[in-house]
Amino acid sequence: MNRPIIRALAASFTLLFACDASAAAAPLLIENVTLLSPEQAQPLGNRYVLVRDGRIAAVSDKAIPLPAGAQRMDGTGKYLTPGLTDAHVHVSDAVGLPFGSSDPDLAALEKEFFAQQPRSYLYFGVTQVLDTANRPDRVTVFEAQKQHPDIYRCGIAPVVDGYPLVFVDKAIRHTFFNDYIFEPANAREHPLPAGANAAEHTPEAVVDRIAKSGALCVKVTLEDGFGDATDWPVMSAETLRRVRVATKKHGLFLAVHANALDMQRIAVDGNVDLILHGVWNWNQLNDSQGMPKVIADHLRSVHDRKIGYQATLRVIPGVTDMLDPRLLDDPVFAKVVPPRLLAWYRTEPAQWFKRQIFGPNIDAAAVVAGQRAANEHWATSEKGMRALRHLYELGQPMLLGSDTPSAPTYGNQPGYDTYKEMQLMVQAGIPLSAIFAAGTINNAWQLGLQKDYGTIEQGKIANMLLLDANPLASLDAWTRIDKVILRGEAIDRESLAADAR
Ligand SMILES: [Zn+2]
Numbered sequence: 001m002n003r004p005i006i007r008a009l010a011a012s013f014t015l016l017f018a019c020d021a022s023a024a025a026a027p028l029l030i031e032n033v034t035l036l037s038p039e040q041a042q043p044l045g046n047r048y049v050l051v052r053d054g055r056i057a058a059v060s061d062k063a064i065p066l067p068a069g070a071q072r073m074d075g076t077g078k079y080l081t082p083g084l085t086d087a088h089v090h091v092s093d094a095v096g097l098p099f100g101s102s103d104p105d106l107a108a109l110e111k112e113f114f115a116q117q118p119r120s121y122l123y124f125g126v127t128q129v130l131d132t133a134n135r136p137d138r139v140t141v142f143e144a145q146k147q148h149p150d151i152y153r154c155g156i157a158p159v160v161d162g163y164p165l166v167f168v169d170k171a172i173r174h175t176f177f178n179d180y181i182f183e184p185a186n187a188r189e190h191p192l193p194a195g196a197n198a199a200e201h202t203p204e205a206v207v208d209r210i211a212k213s214g215a216l217c218v219k220v221t222l223e224d225g226f227g228d229a230t231d232w233p234v235m236s237a238e239t240l241r242r243v244r245v246a247t248k249k250h251g252l253f254l255a256v257h258a259n260a261l262d263m264q265r266i267a268v269d270g271n272v273d274l275i276l277h278g279v280w281n282w283n284q285l286n287d288s289q290g291m292p293k294v295i296a297d298h299l300r301s302v303h304d305r306k307i308g309y310q311a312t313l314r315v316i317p318g319v320t321d322m323l324d325p326r327l328l329d330d331p332v333f334a335k336v337v338p339p340r341l342l343a344w345y346r347t348e349p350a351q352w353f354k355r356q357i358f359g360p361n362i363d364a365a366a367v368v369a370g371q372r373a374a375n376e377h378w379a380t381s382e383k384g385m386r387a388l389r390h391l392y393e394l395g396q397p398m399l400l401g402s403d404t405p406s407a408p409t410y411g412n413q414p415g416y417d418t419y420k421e422m423q424l425m426v427q428a429g430i431p432l433s434a435i436f437a438a439g440t441i442n443n444a445w446q447l448g449l450q451k452d453y454g455t456i457e458q459g460k461i462a463n464m465l466l467l468d469a470n471p472l473a474s475l476d477a478w479t480r481i482d483k484v485i486l487r488g489e490a491i492d493r494e495s496l497a498a499d500a501r
Contacts, residue, residue: 025489027052027067028462033075035059036472037082037456038441043472049080051462054487059458073490078482079470081436082456083127083149083463085443086418088276088310088401091117091131091151092138095337096345096410098352112338114141117414118148119496120336122484124415127463128443128453130154130401132219132255132276133164147491150463152447154217154255155210157243159183160201161190162233163223163257181206181220181243185236203239207246216447217253218243219276222263227281234263240270253448259315261285261298268301274308274446276401277315278384286383291390299387303394308446310401311388313424314417316381318404321411322354323362328410335497336413342498345410353408385428392430398438399446400425419478432472462488 028051035047050058050067058064066072093099094110101107121129127149131139133156142151158165159181165173174180174193182192182201192198199205210218220243224230235243247254253273258264260281267275279299285292302309321327328345337345344350354362392398402421405412418439425435444454452461464485469477481493494500 025054025487027057027070028073028485028488028490029064029066029070030073030075030080030466031063033078033080033466034470035080035456036436036470038437039455039457043079043470047075047080049456049464051485051488054462056456056458056460056462059456071490073466073483075466077468079467079477080456081125081465081467081471082440082454082460083465083484083486084125084400084418084439084478085128085130085447085449085453086121086126086400086402086404086421086439087130087443087447088132088312088403089121089129089414090133090403090405091129091142091414092133092135093405093408095405095413096341096350096353096408099408109338109341109344113341114138115145116336116338116498118142118145120414120416120498121149121418122147122415122486122491123335123481123493123496124419125465125478125481125484126415126418127465127484127486128152128449130216130447132156132217132257136213147486147496149486150453150461152216152449153214154219155179155213155215156219156221157181157203157206157210158221159186159190159233159235159239160192161186162235163221166232179206179209181235181239183233183235183239185239186233190233203242204246207243207250207252211250211252215252216449217255217274218247219255219257222256222258222266224260224263234266237266237269240266240272244270244272253446259312261295264302265298268298268305268307271305272307274310274399275302276310276312277403278309278311278313278381279387280316280381280384282383291386295387296390299391299396300394303391303396308399309388309391309396310399310403311384311425311428312401312403312406312421313381313384313388313428314402314404314412314421315406316384317420317424318406318412318417319357319409322351322409323358332416333413334499336416337410338498350410381424385424388425389429392428392434397442397445398425398430398434399442400435400439401443422475422478426475432475435475436471466490 030049035044048060048064050064094113129149129151131153224234225232255274256267256272257276258267259277261283264279402417404417422435441454444450466483468480471477484491
């Protein structure tokens, strides 16, 4: 069978599941709950919320009569919030497993990972995700699981030989991946690949294909190399301008991978909609303390141009966490990682990425003792925290995006990493109310999905959380989830755990 047919079949199965769920779900009445909806200045006590056909049908301060056949849920002493949106994930990647291995045991582990992945997001209250670069077949697998967050995607459009194609074998990178843009400014060193049709790799043609694929956004990458490296090809300002015009024409938003000051400046000059990483590489200013004027000026221009900014504070710690010998003993790992995969993470072959990053003879204890030093080497997410706090003080709306997994590190686990991203935001000095807004109403607006998500109001999709504690009083309320309500279906949190099966 050819691939489009397989995809169409898979899509119709997905549709069947979706229909089953909404057809089967009886109306749900949540009674006497404290409502936390981010457009409200205060929590609203003693509220009644009726859900019908997967959407919020009514919100009232008076008791709503129980409709025939409805399920009743007592909200006394509990908090009802919108489900969280993590607006930067990669569901195509089986966390920690090597890419493209032919080992059947690893293939089995990969399958178990993909079956659990959507449940792990739900386990941490994430009911919507934006995948910023993916393989559509893996998105289909995600959606084929019985319980999964609503998923949206960006199509990625790197330049010839640019990041992330730089990590794919040169012989196959442009056949394996077709939505690349030919950059005339790089033509001498990075010409159009042999056999490619130039007309299919203009900014307009690539954006057109991505729009037709059903994506919400286009992602381009401004990355000339990690750390101090500068030899990867990037897009010219003129090409970025053409991408900008084409995305506007198709009603897509334009997201940019950039984490270095010089690269983010190109993004700002190009009037992009969303920068997908915090500015943690300060180029020649990497040794600076405090807030250097050029960084402050850059952040001011991000804010003035109303460009969305995801801090993605977990990217660097997600890698250095692998050096912590107790990491896998964290009991939460058993909740989000299938048992056999967790056991494999402890084996020698599972340390392949750690060896690749830190060298074959790592003295983990020494590196952990010098974790600060290691962070310095990585240009540190501590700088990212300072930048985020500065933006917050400018009045920038906070966004939530964990970049899970940012690399093949088992330190970035679905759902858990979203929560850890919020923990780092707290550490950066962001108030709990701003973090709440980030994961709900702000992400919904940034993605253009505010009609469906972000608040608890009539007409919105009924993706909500019933919590045992108030997330405006302590962050760990996001781990005290009683029920995940997914399109009106109430799910016990523990039934979603990886060790529940
Ligand atoms: Zn990413």
